[in-house]
Amino acid sequence: MSETQELELASNVGFTAPNGPFITTGDLHIETLDGQKLSQPKASLCRCGASAKKPFCDGTHRTSGFADPGEAAPAAKIDSPAPAGPLRVTMIPNGPLIAEGPLTVQNAHRQTIANNTTTALCRCGASASKPYCDGSHNSIGFEG
Numbered sequence: 001m002s003e004t005q006e007l008e009l010a011s012n013v014g015f016t017a018p019n020g021p022f023i024t025t026g027d028l029h030i031e032t033l034d035g036q037k038l039s040q041p042k043a044s045l046c047r048c049g050a051s052a053k054k055p056f057c058d059g060t061h062r063t064s065g066f067a068d069p070g071e072a073a074p075a076a077k078i079d080s081p082a083p084a085g086p087l088r089v090t091m092i093p094n095g096p097l098i099a100e101g102p103l104t105v106q107n108a109h110r111q112t113i114a115n116n117t118t119t120a121l122c123r124c125g126a127s128a129s130k131p132y133c134d135g136s137h138n139s140i141g142f143e144g
């Protein structure tokens with residue numbers, strides 16, 4: 001295995017499932033609103049805002065009417081991936097998920113749209129810039 005392949009395998013990657021969650025793999029350390037700290041290699045993170053198991057997807061998007069095909073275009077300039085490392089995911093009350101650490105963000109075609117070191121991910125379902133938060137959670141009165 002080449003050094004590049006090893007780096008790719010160790011990296012954190014998240015992609016938008018069409019009309020569904022943000023599926024993330026890597027060295028994930030997730031903190032829930034009730035204080036749980038979970039370390040795991042994979043997580044399906046709710047994007048629709050309706051899951052009863054936030055920040056995780058519970059399948060409610062299938063009945064909540066959530067629609068986002070995950071067609072976000074690549075950023076004009078895509079930075080090189082940051083060195084592999086842990087990804088800390090926290091929930092802002094009534095707001096986005098904050099992913100701190102290297103994260104390759106992909107659209108539904110598994111096309112890289114950004115390599116970030118800090119990412120605010122929409123979890124209310126209302127952002128016009130999915131998968132990112134654009135502040136719309138404030139205007140819709142998102143609670144969760």
Ligand code: FES
Binds near residue numbers: 097122127133138
């Ligand atoms: S969490 Fe959806 S716009 Fe901020």
